[in-house]
Amino acid sequence: MTVVVLMSERLAARLLTPAALGSLPPPGATLVDADPADLAATLRGARAVITGWDTPPLTDAVLDACPDLGLVAHSGGSIRALVPESVFDRGIRVTQVAAVLAEGVAEFTVMQILAGLRDAYGFVASMRAGEPWAELAARPPGxxxxxxxxxxxxxxxxxxxxxxxxxxxxxxxxxxxxxxxxxxxxxxxxxxxxxxxxxxxxxxxxxxxxxxxxxxxxxxxxxxxxxxxxxxxxxxxxxxxxxxxxxxxxxxxxxxxxxxxxxxxxxxxxxxxxxxxxxxxxTPHLAALTRETLREQGDAAVAEVRRFLAGEPLCHEVTRDAYGVIA
CATH class of the missing domain: 3.40.50.720 (NAD(P)-binding Rossmann-like Domain)
Structure with a gap:
């Protein structure tokens, strides 16, 4: 077993296309929706793990039991709750896809600013509540x-x-x-x-x-x-x-x-x-949540695993110094 996809089947279906998974070298990847108590056994022998936002934390105790693990490729942006800083002392490399998420979150942010300045959500709620048109029109302009x-x-x-x-x-x-x-x-x-x-x-x-x-x-x-x-x-x-x-x-x-x-x-x-x-x-923590972004997240994580296994430079690596100042 070389690569483990450690996330729920539902999340994996949103992030990882068959084409992306098929691009990994043999024997490919094993999908595991693991119980936190079974993480050490699940990852034993793995060289790389692809994680998501429903992956349980990879604690020191888990990492102690995984001497072969060389890469944690996170398909999300925040890794501080996923791996301890001691991961770097073990020689395990960590990547995340914050660069992929930025476009979706920024676009959503600008949308919220525009809607807020025009009170778009307030008007929608009032329209649905049946407020008279004349009263809506008399509100202060945006x-x-x-x-x-x-x-x-x-x-x-x-x-x-x-x-x-x-x-x-x-x-x-x-x-x-x-x-x-x-x-x-x-x-x-x-x-x-x-x-x-x-x-x-x-x-x-x-x-x-x-x-x-x-x-x-x-x-x-x-x-x-x-x-x-x-x-x-x-x-x-x-x-x-x-x-x-x-x-x-x-x-x-x-x-x-x-x-x-x-x-x-x-x-x-x-x-x-x-x-x-x-x-x-x-809104329910969906700023980055677009169909395109989800696929790009999965593609980016898989690409990092391919680079790692091939001995090539990684594109989204998190260094120890960066760990101290990122989310």
Missing amino acids: RLLRDQVVGVVGASRVGRATLARLRPFGCRLLVHDPYLDAAEARELGAELTDLAELLRSCDVVSLHAPLLPATRGMLGADQLALLRDGALLVNTARAGLVDDDALLAEVRSGRLTALLDVFAEEPLPVESPWRGLPGAVP
Whole structure:
């Protein structure tokens, strides 16, 4: 056994085409929907494993039992919860497909910004509730993206892809990222600023930072209070970047609109206030979820396995240094 596909059959069907799997050298790949208790036995003898977002964590205990494992090819973007940092001490290489996901998430982010500025979701809900046409027409008009100041927090792959898709609208763009300098920001079409100034200056703030100890809760009550009345907060990154209670209070007050694709508890409970709160637009963690992206994720992961087995350079490898600053 050389390659194990360690994910549910349902997820594998969405990600991995027969053509992609057929491109692996003999004996090909074995699909296993493993119980966490059986991971060590499942992976014993494998040279490479293709993982997905429903793969159980590959803990140190599991890795101890897999001396032949040389590559973890993750078909998703976040690997910190999948493998411990000690994976690098073992000589096991790790890849992920965040570069593939960036386009879908950025496109979704821009869609949410446009819909939020025009209150599209609010109008849909009111139309379905039977609100009279004249009352709908008398509501305050929406806003042009061109005339807004938009702030991007985190110049990640998704953050950069979002900036690239916002530039043609002509809006002023600000960016905050501690690893970015002013010249790099200008190349992205944005002005580099600190977080507080970005929050004070922007009509729209979109979050694209990784969730790390240094970024957890980076937007608390004090930071959210800096946002302008009527501002939009878009989060397609990680819920832990924002203090949930503080954001709930701001949205309940009517001061802010929150367009959220990520939540502290997922799946989002039916009784969650985010599901029915005016001024909140919840979506079920689907920003990257397109048919095309799913296939590209699977193709990219399989291609990395082929390169590894052939002794070729990898295209999406995660280094130890990168592990400390990515999602």
